[in-house]
Amino acid sequence: xxxxxxxxxxxxxxxxxxxxxxxxxxxxxxxxxxxxxxxxxxxxxxxxxxxxxxxxxxxxxxxxxxxxxxxxxxxxxxxxxxxxxxxxxxxxxxxxxxxxxxxxxxxxxxxxxxxxxxxxxxxxxxxxxxxxxxxxxxxxxxxxxxxxxxxxxxxxxxxxxxxxxxxxxxxxxxxxxxxxxxxxxxxxxxxxxxxxxxxxxxxxxxxxxxxxxxxxxxxxxxxxxxxxxxxxxxxxxxxxxxxxxxxxxxxxxxxxxxxxxxxxxxxxxxxxxxxxxxxxxxxxxxxxxxxxxxxxxxxxxxxxxxxxxxxxxxxxxxxxxxxxxxxxxxxxxxxxxxxxxxxxxxxxxxxxxxxxxxxxxxxxxxxxxxxxxxxxxxxxxxxxxxxxxxxxxxxxxxxxxxxxxxxxxxxxxxxxxxxxxxxxx
Amino acid sequence: xxxxxxxxxxxxxxxxxxxxxxxxxxxxxxxxxxxxxxxxxxxxxxxxxxxxxxxxxxxxxxxxxxxxxxxxxxxxxxxxxxxxxxxxxxxxxxxxxxxxxxxxxxxxxxxxxxxxxxxxxxxxxxxxxxxxxxxxxxxxxxxxxxxxxxxxxxxxxxxxxxxxxxxxxxxxxxxxxxxxxxxxxxxxxxxxxxxxxxxxxxxxxxxxxxxxxxxxxxxxxxxxxxxxxxxxxxxxxxxxxxxxxxxxxxxxxxxxxxxxxxxxxxxxxxxxxxxxxxxxxxxxxxxxxxxxxxxxxxxxxxxxxxxxxxxxxxxxxxxxxxxxxxxxxxxxxxxxxxxxxxxxxxxxxxxxxxxxxxxxxxxxxxxxxxxxxxxxxxxxxxxxxxxxxxxxxxxxxxxxxxxxxxxxxxxxxxxxxxxxxxxxx
Numbered sequence: 001x002x003x004x005x006x007x008x009x010x011x012x013x014x015x016x017x018x019x020x021x022x023x024x025x026x027x028x029x030x031x032x033x034x035x036x037x038x039x040x041x042x043x044x045x046x047x048x049x050x051x052x053x054x055x056x057x058x059x060x061x062x063x064x065x066x067x068x069x070x071x072x073x074x075x076x077x078x079x080x081x082x083x084x085x086x087x088x089x090x091x092x093x094x095x096x097x098x099x100x101x102x103x104x105x106x107x108x109x110x111x112x113x114x115x116x117x118x119x120x121x122x123x124x125x126x127x128x129x130x131x132x133x134x135x136x137x138x139x140x141x142x143x144x145x146x147x148x149x150x151x152x153x154x155x156x157x158x159x160x161x162x163x164x165x166x167x168x169x170x171x172x173x174x175x176x177x178x179x180x181x182x183x184x185x186x187x188x189x190x191x192x193x194x195x196x197x198x199x200x201x202x203x204x205x206x207x208x209x210x211x212x213x214x215x216x217x218x219x220x221x222x223x224x225x226x227x228x229x230x231x232x233x234x235x236x237x238x239x240x241x242x243x244x245x246x247x248x249x250x251x252x253x254x255x256x257x258x259x260x261x262x263x264x265x266x267x268x269x270x271x272x273x274x275x276x277x278x279x280x281x282x283x284x285x286x287x288x289x290x291x292x293x294x295x296x297x298x299x300x301x302x303x304x305x306x307x308x309x310x311x312x313x314x315x316x317x318x319x320x321x322x323x324x325x326x327x328x329x330x331x332x333x334x335x336x337x338x339x340x341x342x343x344x345x346x347x348x349x350x351x352x353x354x355x356x357x358x359x360x361x362x363x364x365x366x367x368x369x370x371x372x373x374x375x376x377x378x379x380x381x382x383x384x385x386x387x388x389x390x391x392x393x394x395x396x397x398x399x400x401x402x403x404x405x406x407x408x409x410x411x412x413x414x415x416x417x418x419x420x421x422x423x424x425x
Numbered sequence: 426x427x428x429x430x431x432x433x434x435x436x437x438x439x440x441x442x443x444x445x446x447x448x449x450x451x452x453x454x455x456x457x458x459x460x461x462x463x464x465x466x467x468x469x470x471x472x473x474x475x476x477x478x479x480x481x482x483x484x485x486x487x488x489x490x491x492x493x494x495x496x497x498x499x500x501x502x503x504x505x506x507x508x509x510x511x512x513x514x515x516x517x518x519x520x521x522x523x524x525x526x527x528x529x530x531x532x533x534x535x536x537x538x539x540x541x542x543x544x545x546x547x548x549x550x551x552x553x554x555x556x557x558x559x560x561x562x563x564x565x566x567x568x569x570x571x572x573x574x575x576x577x578x579x580x581x582x583x584x585x586x587x588x589x590x591x592x593x594x595x596x597x598x599x600x601x602x603x604x605x606x607x608x609x610x611x612x613x614x615x616x617x618x619x620x621x622x623x624x625x626x627x628x629x630x631x632x633x634x635x636x637x638x639x640x641x642x643x644x645x646x647x648x649x650x651x652x653x654x655x656x657x658x659x660x661x662x663x664x665x666x667x668x669x670x671x672x673x674x675x676x677x678x679x680x681x682x683x684x685x686x687x688x689x690x691x692x693x694x695x696x697x698x699x700x701x702x703x704x705x706x707x708x709x710x711x712x713x714x715x716x717x718x719x720x721x722x723x724x725x726x727x728x729x730x731x732x733x734x735x736x737x738x739x740x741x742x743x744x745x746x747x748x749x750x751x752x753x754x755x756x757x758x759x760x761x762x763x764x765x766x767x768x769x770x771x772x773x774x775x776x777x778x779x780x781x782x783x784x785x786x787x788x789x790x791x792x793x794x795x796x797x798x799x800x801x802x803x804x805x806x807x808x809x810x811x812x813x814x815x816x817x818x819x820x821x822x823x824x825x826x827x828x829x830x831x832x833x834x835x836x837x838x839x840x841x842x843x844x845x846x847x848x849x850x
Contacts, residue, residue, distance in 0.1 A: 029638050044794065045625065079652075136794055157639060164630070165626055165628035167620075185505055186506030197526065201590055205589070209451055210582035214455075214581075304586065323829070323830070327829065365566075375581075404828060
């Protein structure tokens with residue numbers, strides 16, 4: 001059995017970064033740039049006015065004050081979107097709107113609040129201004145030729161606005177990984193079916209599909225494979241259209257041989273199949289025709305936790321992201337924990353940021369089949385391999401699964417415990 | 426001029442929660458439940474084995490030990506997905522796989538590692554087990570009739586797995602807001618056009634569309650309206666198909682009359698049109714035929730910051746979310762800031778979580794036309810209205826725009842400053 005870190009290293013060393021595709025910037029939110037972007041023109045493209053007012057020659061108003069205004073002749077008016085074909089000579093001013101190009105000869109703008117109408121075509125300037133006042137220089141945001149983005153940048157809204165501002169309608173981004181998802185087991189039925197005695201609904205495919213989407217991938221549902229080599233092989237072949245294959249179930253001691261041997265028959269090279277952690281010890285990782293294959297355990301919580309620790313970083317790397325892992329913070333433990341030694345535990349928990357730091361507390365029953373506690377958790381407390389007791393107040397490492405919630409209002413303590421109504425088994 | 430808090434209160438008091446729609450759970454990631462979900466059956470649905478082993482009667486193996494094993498007769502084998510029609514009598518055992526239903530008469534499961542093959546149909550049990558050992562009780566995760574989710578719950582992957590586990594293929598969720606986005610101004614051209622002198626690309630529509638998507642809404646691009654009443658009115662009428670209308674530009678002192686009067690002609694009731702903040706002072710909010718209308722300023726950064734503070738919380742409320750605002754944290758200021766009094770500033774910044782707490786530092790040039798600093802920022806420092814100096818080391822309130830990045834690896838200090846290459850204006 002290998003450690004979580006050894007497993008992550010084994011996985012990430014074998015994960016390729018996917019190729020690129022050119023997409024419309026309106027569809028690019030959250031995508032990863034796959035090109036360096038250089039500015040083909042400066043931003044702003046030309047000197048323009050930062051406010052509504054009058055373009056002037058600073059030297060003409062050097063002595064202006066409310067008591068002794070400088071009177072200038074208004075020779076034109078420039079709306080945003082237009083240029084003036086006039087140029088300022090001594091004693092001239094041009095009325096100018098925010099964003100309009102500065103006319104020739106002008107070297108300052110006086111905001112309209114510091115002027116008075118002088119009657120006819122005259123304006124009275126009430127205050128002296130330094131050269132450059134209220135003028136936005138060309139290229140003060142982006143210079144022509146500047147590398148504005150490096151490949152690897154994540155396209156959040158301001159970046160998309162910047163690309164639009166430079167006139168870029170399309171950009172190269174790394175492809176989103178297509179992820180084939182296969183549930184295995186004789187006990188599983190699809191949501192439209194009625195479970196017979198001994199059967200349960202296939203829930204892992206849906207949880208995994210949502211995790212894949214949240215991680216930026218495109219889920220492909222391969223359905224349910226029964227516990228025989230033909231059915232398993234036929235479903236796994238469908239998965240070869242994907243960039244990465246996930247199976248759930250059929251990897252514990254007794255069952256695993258079938259999945260392992262079927263993968264082997266297809267040419268899979270297995271890198272490891274057990275990790276020293278709980279939940280999620282039975283976790284296999286291999287390579288099949290060049291694509292990563294994860295054999296995740298079948299218990300719903302083990303499936304989801306294994307995805308978080310191993311598959312999500314792989315999907316992040318495939319997309320060319322630089323941050324592969326969830327945020328890890330040190331938190332003060334609010335209630336003690338105990339376990340047996342040897343395996344590291346990932347304890348479903350509620351983390352919360354307080355003004356004095358992070359806190360964390362286990363939430364709900366921790367059995368690997370108990371989905372409720374995973375639903376309630378926003379974090380996983382790392383309970384180290386060889387520790388057996390963690391006292392209240394200890395500093396523990398915590399993986400944040402939902403940092404927004406952890407940074408939000410304090411969770412309602414009543415919500416920590418299931419409060420069933422009309423309970424009846 | 427009203428304060429940011431007064432503006433937010435004015436807005437949120439007038440924002441409705443949208444109606445609901447029924448969708449497939451595979452499409453429900455991140456959506457907000459619009460129904461209470463009760464369990465129509467327990468989870469697990471019946472007692473089942475937590476491991477591969479033998480179902481036994483605990484009293485039959487009460488004296489078992491490695492030296493003196495209890496020998497039982499194996500009368501059946503149960504795979505997951507099937508029931509046994511046999512029941513255990515004294516001295517009987519049934520081979521059972523993880524997840525398979527516990528047979529009648531059995532009250533414990535002994536894991537296979539604590540047994541030995543006894544030859545023929547016999548198994549030797551090497552250890553006594555308490556009643557209930559390795560048996561998952563029906564309803565231990567979810568009891569029948571239990572309210573598993575309340576309306577308002579956000580459907581993250583574990584919740585989607587839980588819904589699938591209960592056989593729910595579809596759920597009611599709150600509709601996503603459709604948000605009409607209109608840019609105004611004679612100076613704007615679309616991305617496929619070549620700007621004439623004095624013209625610039627329409628970038629606000631793209632930044633806003635991305636912000637709308639990030640906030641869970643569906644953007645509808647209405648294009649560019651020119652500065653005349655007919656064009657503005659015709660575009661605004663298109664926006665009446667949406668749940669909320671955003672305009673950008675045309676709300677500063679001189680220009681605003683046209684947008685304001687055109688909206689008024691259409692029946693808009695204006696609630697406020699200036700907020701005591703920077704960037705983003707000219708920000709109008711009204712109600713047009715029952716739908717919220719936001720007149721956002723035209724400077725790109727003002728547009729985005731106004732969206733963050735005013736539109737995003739409104740979209741969150743429309744979706745029925747309980748957390749409306751971005752996380753707010755106290756951070757230690759790494760470099761001093763100064764400003765003039767009166768307006769509150771939202772300073773583009775890099776926030777970072779250190780083991781001893783949050784830090785924040787302003788990033789880049791803060792002009793409201795400088796998009797680069799908004800691209801680089803992951804947070805906004807709140808510089809209060811009547812303060813003019815904030816010293817290094819001060820505690821400041823910080824709005825986190827990208828908590829993942831703020832909790833990730835420390836930002837590269839070289840990335841704080843623009844490092845243009847081949848610069849040429």
